[in-house]
Amino acid sequence: MSEPQSDKASNDTALRFYRDVLGLERLHYGIWNDDDELTFDALKEAQARYENYLLDSIPDGSSKILDVGCGTGEMCVNLQKRGYDVEGLSPDRNQKGYFAEKLKVPFHHFKFEDFEPEAGKYDCIIMSESCQYIPVNRVFENAAVALRPGGHLMVCDYFVVDHEAGILSKSGHDRAAFLKAAEGNGYKIVKQRDITHEAAKTLDMGKLIADRILMAADMFTERFRKKHSWTFGFVKWLARKKIKKMEDQLPLLDAKRFSEVKRYEFYLFEKA
Numbered sequence: 001m002s003e004p005q006s007d008k009a010s011n012d013t014a015l016r017f018y019r020d021v022l023g024l025e026r027l028h029y030g031i032w033n034d035d036d037e038l039t040f041d042a043l044k045e046a047q048a049r050y051e052n053y054l055l056d057s058i059p060d061g062s063s064k065i066l067d068v069g070c071g072t073g074e075m076c077v078n079l080q081k082r083g084y085d086v087e088g089l090s091p092d093r094n095q096k097g098y099f100a101e102k103l104k105v106p107f108h109h110f111k112f113e114d115f116e117p118e119a120g121k122y123d124c125i126i127m128s129e130s131c132q133y134i135p136v137n138r139v140f141e142n143a144a145v146a147l148r149p150g151g152h153l154m155v156c157d158y159f160v161v162d163h164e165a166g167i168l169s170k171s172g173h174d175r176a177a178f179l180k181a182a183e184g185n186g187y188k189i190v191k192q193r194d195i196t197h198e199a200a201k202t203l204d205m206g207k208l209i210a211d212r213i214l215m216a217a218d219m220f221t222e223r224f225r226k227k228h229s230w231t232f233g234f235v236k237w238l239a240r241k242k243i244k245k246m247e248d249q250l251p252l253l254d255a256k257r258f259s260e261v262k263r264y265e266f267y268l269f270e271k272a
């Protein structure tokens, strides 16, 4: 079993941006209230509300927990505070470092699909917005090995329901295929909740942040643009592919469209 190679999963710049630039320890959407203002404090509260919902949903009788795609280790810290015997897993080398600063419990530096767990070791496996990165069959097959009989797999993530929605359809598992794979691998749904509406507001927040970054870039380049308009035009031309890529990604921050073509859902599965 080898350590992850140097690909996106082992050094995710977007996740580093959320933590190191925006100061977010939690790397998931969150559960917003309808009347929440679009502020960083409200975002952090929405993320904490989401995390507490997951922690409150851990079935009684669970003790040994694996947090798959554990991010910076924040949920593991809170699992430990609640008395669980916790282990983290992530292929990301930066997250390995953050985790070690916070916790002295096992960290498995792997992609879940490459992880060879001890059979029947865990009572509950949590995948908080990490399931989408793992090939769907490997999610259920590998969790089936790792869980004790009657153990639980908790998945909270977004799924694609409309495949004709361009770039928005490119991230997240196909919802129907995901549920079919769960059933085919002998899992039973014991709890389910659709949080699409409550989660989508994070995209409004993302849009606000993106607009502010663009506004700042505009302000800082104003004088240069006026003084050296030809050079600025040339630099812009050189960067045209990157600019086009960024423009193409803007629909990803459209909360209304997200709610139309995707579903953000919580599932608690019981292994047969």
Ligand SMILES: C[S@@+](CC[C@H](N)C(=O)[O-])C[C@H]1O[C@@H](n2cnc3c(N)ncnc32)[C@H](O)[C@@H]1O
Binding pocket: 009, 012, 015, 025, 026, 027, 028, 068, 069, 070, 071, 072, 089, 090, 091, 092, 095, 110, 111, 112, 113, 127, 128, 129, 130, 133, 134
């Ligand atoms: C959006 S973050 C969510 C982090 C954390 N669970 C949370 O809720 O804040 C996705 C996580 O999945 C991890 N990940 C990416 N590919 C993975 C894979 N193939 N197997 C396991 N984890 C993976 C990332 O490194 C990151 O920790």
